[in-house]
Amino acid sequence: MEVFRIAGNNSLSGSVSVSGSKNSSLPLFAASLLSSDETILENVPQLSDIQFMAEIISELGAEVERLEPNTWRINPKSIVHYAPYELVRKMRASICLLGPLAGRLGRAEIPMPGGCVIGNRPIDLHIRALQGLGAKVRLKGGVVQIDAENLKGNKLFLGGRHGSTVTGTANALMAACLTPGITTLDGAACEPEINDLCKMLLSMGAQITGVGSHRLKVEGVDRLNGCRHKVIPDRIETATYVLAAAITNGEILIRGAELSHLGAFANLMDECGVEMSENQIGELTVRVGSKGLKSFEVITLPYPGFPTDLQAQTTALACFSPGLSILTEKVYPSRFMHVPELLRMGAQISLEGASAIVKGAASLTGAPVMASDLRASAALILAGLAAKGETWVQRIYHLDRGYDKFEKKLQGMGAEVERLPESALPKSFGPLID
Numbered sequence: 313m314e315v316f317r318i319a320g321n322n323s324l325s326g327s328v329s330v331s332g333s334k335n336s337s338l339p340l341f342a343a344s345l346l347s348s349d350e351t352i353l354e355n356v357p358q359l360s361d362i363q364f365m366a367e368i369i370s371e372l373g374a375e376v377e378r379l380e381p382n383t384w385r386i387n388p389k390s391i392v393h394y395a396p397y398e399l400v401r402k403m404r405a406s407i408c409l410l411g412p413l414a415g416r417l418g419r420a421e422i423p424m425p426g427g428c429v430i431g432n433r434p435i436d437l438h439i440r441a442l443q444g445l446g447a448k449v450r451l452k453g454g455v456v457q458i459d460a461e462n463l464k465g466n467k468l469f470l471g472g473r474h475g476s477t478v479t480g481t482a483n484a485l486m487a488a489c490l491t492p493g494i495t496t497l498d499g500a501a502c503e504p505e506i507n508d509l510c511k512m513l514l515s516m517g518a519q520i521t522g523v524g525s526h527r528l529k530v531e532g533v534d535r536l537n538g539c540r541h542k543v544i545p546d547r548i549e550t551a552t553y554v555l556a557a558a559i560t561n562g563e564i565l566i567r568g569a570e571l572s573h574l575g576a577f578a579n580l581m582d583e584c585g586v587e588m589s590e591n592q593i594g595e596l597t598v599r600v601g602s603k604g605l606k607s608f609e610v611i612t613l614p615y616p617g618f619p620t621d622l623q624a625q626t627t628a629l630a631c632f633s634p635g636l637s638i639l640t641e642k643v644y645p646s647r648f649m650h651v652p653e654l655l656r657m658g659a660q661i662s663l664e665g666a667s668a669i670v671k672g673a674a675s676l677t678g679a680p681v682m683a684s685d686l687r688a689s690a691a692l693i694l695a696g697l698a699a700k701g702e703t704w705v706q707r708i709y710h711l712d713r714g715y716d717k718f719e720k721k722l723q724g725m726g727a728e729v730e731r732l733p734e735s736a737l738p739k740s741f742g743p744l745i746d
């Protein structure tokens with residue numbers, strides 16, 4: 313395993329380019345299975361989750377080839393309907409295979425996704441949607457078995473206790489594209505990643521209206537064609553770099569971002585004193601305003617609300633914002649694994665139910681910390697960039713699932729961060745007080 317060593321307390325400067333979206337790329341790989349023709353995906357980020365998805369799709373029988381670092385060719389001419397547990401258990405997003413396999417082959421067998429530290433990850437809404445189209449679903453030996461021989465268009469509702477389901481919407485949408493008749497998806501997720509999926513499906517010949525809204529309408533077609541599709545920029549990666557500039561009181565330029573995907577986040581940055589502005593060629597400049605950072609309150613919600621995937625990183629910023637900030641998780645109420653690690657750095661955070669109450673301090677102290685999941689690792693790295701002294705972040709493999717060349721991009725902005733083997737960890741961390 314590898315670790316990051318970070319020497320904190322220097323302000324970032326310079327520029328960074330955003331990679332393609334992980335949470336768009338994964339359903340798009342799955343969507344390529346809806347056709348027996350070849351699909352080319354461009355601007356795909358280089359992530360371990362992408363590698364996992366490519367391996368799974370290859371195990372299904374498709375030809376999968378990386379033509380260039382960010383360009384993949386998928387030829388799903390002949391595929392089987394079942395995916396291997398060993399690979400699927402590594403990545404929850406493999407559940408996105410249910411819809412395409414059910415739509416194209418009339419059946420699917422996908423192992424239930426494994427547990428997840430950010431909270432319960434049920435798939436009841438996915439199953440309800442597919443049953444709504446007439447599929448017969450059963451769970452046998454931890455495997456979801458779908459018999460979808462005679463699907464028929466129907467009215468579906470995709471909302472749940474915590475709002476719409478993103479990958480559940482993707483599954484229902486992909487299955488509906490090849491389901492005879494008209495299907496309406498009410499309470500559909502309208503994240504930019506779903507819109508990107510709709511755009512790709514339309515280019516494959518799907519008939520979809522209502523794109524960008526919570527109500528999608530699909531008229532099933534007999535078959536779909538291959539396509540060439542460019543993945544949208546990663547809005548969570550973009551926002552993570554905005555937060556890196558803010559937390560280090562730096563000034564950076566972000567290339568390749570899509571500001572229109574950052575609505576609620578950009579609004580919150582304005583509230584807490586971070587200035588984000590777009591130049592004539594769509595580049596984003598980020599700096600902290602003259603009045604400095606301010607405390608804030610935020611609640612995570614489905615899009616267009618504030619993204620749960622930015623809660624951990626924004627909690628790190630709150631640690632440096634004078635005053636009391638409150639961050640409330642409405643999507644994954646227990647998504648606070650980063651908090652105990654931030655406390656090790658001297659943060660003052662108390663957890664009250666689904667809220668983190670943060671008392672902003674002048675600074676934190678570097679410390680050895682443990683990453684628990686993808687976004688928590690980004691939060692710990694942001695805190696390390698701004699803390700006094702050295703921070704060692706362990707289990708960096710979590711980060712590699714969703715951030716493309718993270719340390720290289722941070723180094724390009726002047727951060728002192730390096731990726732080292734776990735053996736480089738200091739044997740004993742000396743007393744914190746000299």
Ligand code: EPZ
Nearest residue numbers: 335405432434435436437438472474476477478479621643
């Ligand atoms: C997607 O996960 C993202 N992953 C997650 O990003 C993101 O946190 C999440 O959407 C919410 O925005 C990908 O797109 C690959 P959901 P997904 O179904 O689709 C409940 C990251 O860090 N729910 O929208 O699995 C669920 O418990 C990852 O990049 C049900 O109750 O999330 C949650 O509270 C983490 N039943 C809420 O809905 C279901 O059948 C939203 O879940 C499905 C979900």
